Amino acid sequence: MAIYFDSVYGADSVDHFIPKSDPINGKKLAYEWSNYRFCCLGENRKKRTEVPPLDPFDPLMKQDSFFINFADGSIYPNPDYDETYKQKCLDTIDALQLDRPDCRNMRKRHFEKYARGTVSIKDLEEDAPFIYQEVVRQGL
Template identity: 35%
Template sequence: MIYVKPQPEPSDFDKKVRVKGIAHLKAKGIALNKALPSGTEVTPLWRESLTDLHVAYGGICAYLGMFFERVAGSSVDYFIAKSVSAKDIYEWSNYRLACSTLNSRKREYNTVLDPFYLAPDLFRLQLSTGHIYPNPSLSPHAMRLVELTIETLSLDDALCRDTRARCYQEYVKYKLDNDYFRSKYPFIWLEAYRQGLLLT
């Protein structure tokens, strides 16, 4: 994971999502300043913003730090879960672009660091294997927060490891353009840069 710069909401987001969403909640008698009651179904107006979200964040999954095509499963992760805050269900600032796999892993857990407020140099990557791990120089508290994020999202499982390792291997094998590589795999690029392993 790396820091993700929050992008401004689209000009039509308020009309398409927020206004209709809040009206829907009020019509159902849901208090905006409280958690969404368990089992309550709400209209999925956030789907209206999926294309905008994918474009705004360059198709980069906020948790993997890698590009994914929309056809592979583009989804909205509510960083503040619906079960915690009803008023944030239809808020652009609460949306994180995530591939379907990572979104399903994140769910409603609050043990994941927010990419929008991520300090630099928390995560390290072994490029040859794709192994992700906390920066060894972190304080014990920061170390545990990073470990919990990795554990909750299963960022170091075989699937994630293999994908990261393959992306770097293809970059080297095919001598991919550095700007292209950075635009598609910013976390891997950053680690290759830090380790002095970018192609020149």
């Protein structure tokens, strides 16, 4: 599924999930399709050589790992999961800087447009699938 990248994230990019500089698997996976992730340039640059603990392509990653507080746009781990998994969520948020002010504002802006009726739920699903998923989960 293709999604819209908000300008807060920068240009479209492709990322090596396991960095080429990884001393164990970097060279081996540098040209493997399974190691590529469509992402945005800003987050790719922030990640640098760090491998976030959670990979969205990992079948073991839980679908509802992250929640949004629409009052301030912050993102946080699902409180129902065990402490180890929640820490992986927090480490991923930290590694990719997903809770910085511009990201919070972007999430809040998408939600407010939906709440005012400026965009439909279908528009939200198409342009901001994470916000859409949270609106549905929260019954908003």
